[in-house]
Amino acid sequence: MKLHGSRPFHLFIFLVxxxxxxxxxRAHEGMWLPTLLKAIEGDMQSEGLQLTAEDIYSINHGSxxxxxxxxxxxxxxxxxxxxxLILTNHHCGYGTIQRHSTLEHNYLRDGFRAATLADEIxxxxxxxxxxxxxxDVTARMQEAFKAGMTEEERDAAARTAGEALATGAVAGTGxxxxxxxxxxxxxxxxxxSETFTDVRLVATPPSAIGKFGGDTDNWVWPRxxxxxxxxxxxxxxxxxxxxxxxxxAPLKPRHSLxxxxxxxxxxxxxxxxxxxxxxxxxxxxxxxxxxxxVIDPLxxxxxxxxxxxxxAAMLGSERVKLQYAGKQSRISNGWKKWQGEVQGxxxxxxxxLKTSLxxxxxxxxxxxxxxxxxxxxxxGLYKEYLPYxxxxxxxxxxxxxxxxxxxxxxxxxxxxxxHGRLREDGQLEAELAKLRTAAHGFFNNYVSQVDQxxxxxxxxxxxxxxxxxxxxxxxxxIDTRYGGSTDRYVQAIFSKSLFTDSTRLYRALDRFSPKVxxxxxxxxxxxxxxxxxxxxxxQVRPRHGLLxxxxxxxxxxxxxxxxxxxxxxxxxxxxxxxxxxxxxKVEGAEPRDGIxxxxxxxxxxxxxKMDPSEPDFEVPQKLIDLYQAKxxxxxxxxxxxxxxxxxxxxxxxxxxxxxILNGRGELIGLNFDRxxxxxxxxxxxxxxxxxxxxxxxxxxxxxxDKYLGASRLIDEMELVSAPDPMPMIDLPxxx
Numbered sequence: 251m252k253l254h255g256s257r258p259f260h261l262f263i264f265l266v267x268x269x270x271x272x273x274x275x276r277a278h279e280g281m282w283l284p285t286l287l288k289a290i291e292g293d294m295q296s297e298g299l300q301l302t303a304e305d306i307y308s309i310n311h312g313s314x315x316x317x318x319x320x321x322x323x324x325x326x327x328x329x330x331x332x333x334x335l336i337l338t339n340h341h342c343g344y345g346t347i348q349r350h351s352t353l354e355h356n357y358l359r360d361g362f363r364a365a366t367l368a369d370e371i372x373x374x375x376x377x378x379x380x381x382x383x384x385x386d387v388t389a390r391m392q393e394a395f396k397a398g399m400t401e402e403e404r405d406a407a408a409r410t411a412g413e414a415l416a417t418g419a420v421a422g423t424g425x426x427x428x429x430x431x432x433x434x435x436x437x438x439x440x441x442x443s444e445t446f447t448d449v450r451l452v453a454t455p456p457s458a459i460g461k462f463g464g465d466t467d468n469w470v471w472p473r474x475x476x477x478x479x480x481x482x483x484x485x486x487x488x489x490x491x492x493x494x495x496x497x498x499a500p501l502k503p504r505h506s507l508x509x510x511x512x513x514x515x516x517x518x519x520x521x522x523x524x525x526x527x528x529x530x531x532x533x534x535x536x537x538x539x540x541x542x543x544v545i546d547p548l549x550x551x552x553x554x555x556x557x558x559x560x561x562a563a564m565l566g567s568e569r570v571k572l573q574y575a576g577k578q579s580r581i582s583n584g585w586k587k588w589q590g591e592v593q594g595x596x597x598x599x600x601x602x603l604k605t606s607l608x609x610x611x612x613x614x615x616x617x618x619x620x621x622x623x624x625x626x627x628x629x630g631l632y633k634e635y636l637p638y639x640x641x642x643x644x645x646x647x648x649x650x651x652x653x654x655x656x657x658x659x660x661x662x663x664x665x666x667x668x669h670g671r672l673r674e675d676g677q678l679e680a681e682l683a684k685l686r687t688a689a690h691g692f693f694n695n696y697v698s699q700v701d702q703x704x705x706x707x708x709x710x711x712x713x714x715x716x717x718x719x720x721x722x723x724x725x726x727x728i729d730t731r732y733g734g735s736t737d738r739y740v741q742a743i744f745s746k747s748l749f750t751d752s753t754r755l756y757r758a759l760d761r762f763s764p765k766v767x768x769x770x771x772x773x774x775x776x777x778x779x780x781x782x783x784x785x786x787x788x789q790v791r792p793r794h795g796l797l798x799x800x801x802x803x804x805x806x807x808x809x810x811x812x813x814x815x816x817x818x819x820x821x822x823x824x825x826x827x828x829x830x831x832x833x834x835k836v837e838g839a840e841p842r843d844g845i846x847x848x849x850x851x852x853x854x855x856x857x858x859k860m861d862p863s864e865p866d867f868e869v870p871q872k873l874i875d876l877y878q879a880k881x882x883x884x885x886x887x888x889x890x891x892x893x894x895x896x897x898x899x900x901x902x903x904x905x906x907x908x909x910i911l912n913g914r915g916e917l918i919g920l921n922f923d924r925x926x927x928x929x930x931x932x933x934x935x936x937x938x939x940x941x942x943x944x945x946x947x948x949x950x951x952x953x954x955d956k957y958l959g960a961s962r963l964i965d966e967m968e969l970v971s972a973p974d975p976m977p978m979i980d981l982p983x984x985x
Contacts, residue, residue: 278834278898279935280822281526283432283439284315285384287831294833298519298913305915306523306831309383314915315829316504318523319483320379320443321907324827326524327378327481328909330509330917331966334483334501335452336378337950338907339922340460341579343479346373347454348576348695358575361456363960370450370482372494378449378483381829382425382442387415391429391438401799408435415440424490432823434532434806441828446501448484448494453960455479455953456870457575462856464866465582469590469926471847473894473943474856477922478950480963507909509947510916512971513887514836514895516849521833522899522921522942524908526825529932532809534625535604536632538933542595544636545643546588548715552647553585555707563700565865573695581651587929594930594939603934614815621811628804631797638794641720645786648712649779653705656782658692659749659775661685666770669762682759689759693752698744706740720790724781747775827904834898841927841939853877853891853949876956885952892946895919901942902932910944916970919944 282290284307291303306314321327325342329335340347344358350371351357364370394411395404412429419427419442427442454460459476467473483501486492514520533541560578564571595601608625615621649656665672665681672678713725713736732738748754748770758766770776813821838849857877861867876882882891897910901921910919923943924931931940951969954960 278832278937279900279940280820281529281825281830281832281900281902282822283384284523284829284831285386285439294519294521297833297835299521299833300913301915312505314505314507314523314911315381317507318381318525318829318909320377320381320525320827321481322376324525324527324904325906326904326908326921328523328907328917329483329503329506331963331968332502332506333966334485334503335506335963335966336449336481336483337909337917337920338479338481339920340454340457340477340479341583341922342907343451343454343481344461344579345576346376346451347479348572349373350451351572353569353572356572357454358457358572361454361459361958362451363453363954363958363963364451366962367482367500370452372448372450373481374494376449376481377445377447378481379443379445382444384442384829385419385440386437387429387440388436388438390415401803402796404435404803405799408438412438430826430828432826433809434802436806436810437823439828444491446483446485446491448486448492448498450482450484451479452482453480453954453958453963455958458868458870459873459953459957461579462867462869463859465578465586466864466866468582469586469923469929471896471925471941471943472851472855473923474851474853474859475894475922475945476949476953477945478920478953480954480960506968507911507915507917508968508970509951510912510914510918510971511884511948511951511969513892513948514912514918514946516836516838518836519833519913520836520897520899520918521831521911522897522901522905522908523829523831523911524901524905524921525827526830526902527827527904529825529902531824531933531935532805532812533604533933534628534632534808535601535608536629538595538604539601540632540636540639541933542592542601545639546592548640548643549647550585550588550592552644552708552711553581553651555711556581556652556704557585559700559703559707563697563703570697570700571865573697574700577654577695586926590926590929591932594927594936595933598930598934598936600930600934611811611815615811618811618815621807621815624804624807624811628801628808631801631804635794635797635801637717637720638790638797640715641717641786641790642794644712644716644721645782645790648708649782649786652708653701654692654696655698655701655705655744655747655750655775656779659747659773660779660783661688662749662770662776665762666767666776669764669767678762682762686756686759689752689755698750701750702740702744705743706737709736709740720785722778722781722785724778743774743778746773748773749775825902825904832900834900836895836897837941838896839925839927839939839941841925847896847925847941849896850892850946851894853882853893856893870957872957881956882952883956885948885955887948891949891952893949894943894945896925896941896943898937898940899942900931900935900940905942917947919947920950 287303287306317329319327319336321338321342325338327336327338330337347357391408391411394407415429416427419440425442425444427440429438429440431438455476462475463473484498485501486498489502492498560574564574564578662685665685669678672681728734728736728739744750748758758770836849838847840846856869859867860869880889901924905921908921909917910921912918921942921944925941925943928940951964955964
């Protein structure tokens with residue numbers, strides 16, 4: 251298969267190149283920068299890769315990286331046709347699918363396929379970003395740093411130097427660039443990208459397929475979820491990014507992935523290419539202890555309270571189920587992940603393992619004054635940091651993940667505070683029109699009683715854990731005016747606020763005047779939101795930020811010391827939403843005593859789980875009919891329809907939608923989850939337990955073709971069967 255396509259490196263790159271041990275690498279831990287793949291190319295090829303590092307990442311030729319897309323703000327997608335067709339997860343496209351759904355055209359419930367290009371649905375705000383190139387600029391960035399700088403001064407110098415490098419890198423192009431730190435600023439990379447803003451919905455299975463198993467199966471194995479959706483990138487004249495226009499044409503990509511319909515077997519080489527969001531592998535023991543004992547339990551408790559309310563409301567109404575589907579998924583994903591993380595870290599005795607590493611670090615650091623105090627410094631900083639970390643988590647869970655009325659009220663801040671200037675500038679009517687449009691969208695997916703109950707459930711938890719001075723004084727009225735009754739306080743806000751009732755708000759916007767502005771400014775929802783925000787910005791964020799900076803500086807020393815003092819280990823930088831590759835193999839696991847996970851599931855398992863009385867396990871009749879007729883087309887294998895598989899690839903949030911590729915760079919699956927027993931891998935990777943979950947590409951094709959009838963999309967793709975193994979020789983892989 252032909253694919254379309256001075257001094258040593260700085261510290262961590264040098265150690266990767268000089269200390270790689272195949273026995274360590276075969277544990278399959280690591281999220282590798284694509285520019286460094288030459289260093290591990292030999293090991294990857296010994297495990298089954300039939301490409302070169304240049305075939306995966308090249309700035310001179312079309313390569314695999316040119317088919318990998320940052321989808322929206324936090325998922326990955328891949329190009330699967332030479333007409334800009336991209337594939338990602340159903341849950342990554344969920345918000346867009348929901349926004350396009352109505353009671354009359356419920357794409358979440360019924361699925362969707364565009365019969366022609368003209369039927370593909372524009373999705374304003376959705377973006378697709380390609381990486382043009384990545385360049386190590388550590389040496390140039392280090393020139394900006396002077397001895398004795400504070401972290402604040404260092405950050406300012408980094409911003410200035412990074413902006414200058416980025417500006418120079420994209421001059422005369424339509425590209426964007428940013429300089430990003432790695433390993434707490436021990437390394438720096440310039441990343442040049444190209445972002446397309448005309449992305450259209452092409453096809454999606456119904457949620458009964460794309461979200462089969464729902465919260466019940468989320469993060470667990472065995473899995474039977476067809477978690478995919480299909481979009482298309484459109485470009486303007488010259489095949490360059492352009493805002494939506496009916497004249498735009500499908501993108502002509504530098505590379506699109508061939509799709510292997512020959513299937514996979516246990517032990518096959520596999521790799522994943524995507525944009526993992528965040529890992530914390532360098533955390534010291536006392537920080538891990540805070541995660542296990544304080545931070546994660548707090549998050550879990552807040553989200554449990556919200557989900558109890560929302561789940562009950564969704565069960566009672568089809569309309570509420572549609573309105574709150576995306577919100578519920580957004581809340582529940584982290585809720586279940588953190589539960590698995592706590593259990594996994596405890597099972598591995600992560601704190602004990604970290605403590606042992608620190609004891610050995612102290613021994614090896616003897617006679618190295620630059621490392622003598624770092625652990626003591628970090629211990630003191632984390633102790634001081636904890637109450638501010640708790641306050642931040644409370645703020646995030648209440649204001650950004652909790653009741654919606656607070657965020658909605660805050661959206662009117664410009665009108666309330668700047669209405670005089672808006673009137674003078676002739677912009678008042680435009681602002682009012684914008685707010686009416688926003689209100690229509692908000693109330694279309696809002697149930698005041700549900701939001702009131704969520705707020706009532708979260709507020710006691712918030713007050714219990716908030717340290718004195720780190721929560722709004724506004725909440726003291728619960729004790730002074732409402733006799734300590736949270737319920738009475740919540741009821742008063744919702745009965746009086748403009749922002750929880752569409753009739754009251756539309757009347758205020760239609761009759762807007764300075765008097766109405768004063769009424770809005772004194773609205774209990776608005777004043778509470780401003781109190782939350784003001785308290786956070788003035789009492790929490792400044793100290794939290796300073797402590798975070800100090801921790802960052804100490805972690806820079808700590809991570810550098812680990813790399814220098816433990817050269818027998820293999821080090822890679824924490825994930826930070828930049829393009830990374832992980833490799834391993836298709837394999838099951840034995841995560842607990844007596845538990846054995848086979849690596850594959852089939853459509854038979856869907857039918858075994860089917861339960862019409864349980865929303866998570868409803869199965870569309872058409873899928874039942876296809877199963878009973880064994881009408882799998884060319885996508886089945888040995889009379890069965892493959893659905894999902896496990897592999898030992900190191901993944902995290904952001905890898906959702908990432909392509910799973912075989913040794914020839916052909917698409918074999920679509921990553922969408924980890925096993926629950928693997929969620930601690932952001933902090934501590936266990937090669938015996940950590941597995942990612944992917945939907946088999948054959949199931950994707952089967953649903954597109956046989957269920958949705960989207961054969962025109964199949965016709966765009968390059969489908970290949972598994973050829974005989976190719977010898978490792980010089981292959982003509984480049985165009």
